[in-house]
Amino acid sequence: MPLYPASVNIDFNATELNAAIASITNALATLQTTVEDNEGSITSIATELANQNTRLGNIEIAESSLWSNFNGLVSNVNSLTQTVDSQDSIISYVNNENANQRVQIQDLQTQIVALQKVLPQGFQHFHDTSKVLVGNALSPVQVAASFYSTMWQQNPAALNDSFSFTALLSPGTYTLVMLVTRANNKGKLKLSINGVQAFDDLDGYNSTTIYERITRTITITTSGLQEFVFTVWGKNSLSSGYAFLVNKISAYKM
Missing domain, CATH: 1.20.5 (Single alpha-helices involved in coiled-coils or other helix-helix interfaces)
Known part of the structure; x- marks a missing residue:
């Protein structure tokens, strides 16, 4: 198939x-x-x-x-x-x-x-109430012909003798008045107010003894209690000592 x-x-x-x-x-x-x-x-x-x-x-x-x-x-x-x-x-x-x-x-x-x-516009300070800072104590000296008859000084006196006092004052310019004895045995004095020097030209020497009213102009810058410090910083070459004989220190506002 x-x-x-x-x-x-x-x-x-x-x-x-x-x-x-x-x-x-x-x-x-x-x-x-x-x-x-x-x-x-x-x-x-x-x-x-x-x-x-x-x-x-x-x-x-x-x-x-x-x-x-x-x-x-x-x-x-x-x-x-x-x-x-x-x-x-x-x-x-x-x-x-x-x-x-x-x-x-x-x-x-x-x-x-x-x-x-x-505040007071001035003060009166008698030296017998001053506070001695450096040196001997204050002693009185009777001088009939002087201001107030009795004066005070550190005795015996020495270089750098210093004393202070305080006064309550208002700010301003003042006339400072010092009743002092100048003589041939006095020193030179300077003043500081509240730590700032006010003057250093006060010469206590004089060939004869005289009693004087010495003035200086000072300035108070703040209100309140002011500290015045006086210091004997030297002497005139003709002076025989460093004494500073003073009776009263006062001030009045100008």
């Missing part, structure tokens, strides 16, 4: 068949290459997606850190705001205190002005 029916005419061409098979084979090879390329692309895309996911994770971490920093900044701003509010409160308190103190200062200044009007 024949393989094919008698009515079927099979025109078999081996060359064309081989060519078709080769074409199909090439197409399959090309398709295989394309599939492999696609698989490589898929792998590359998968790798890139993994990298993108990693980067996205890093961004999320960075974003979380940024939010944390932002929250910290907000907290710092709030804390700073509270500090500023507290400082404003302190400044307000200080300003109020300063205003109160200015009022108190004005009141004190008013009181000082009023007090200056009633």
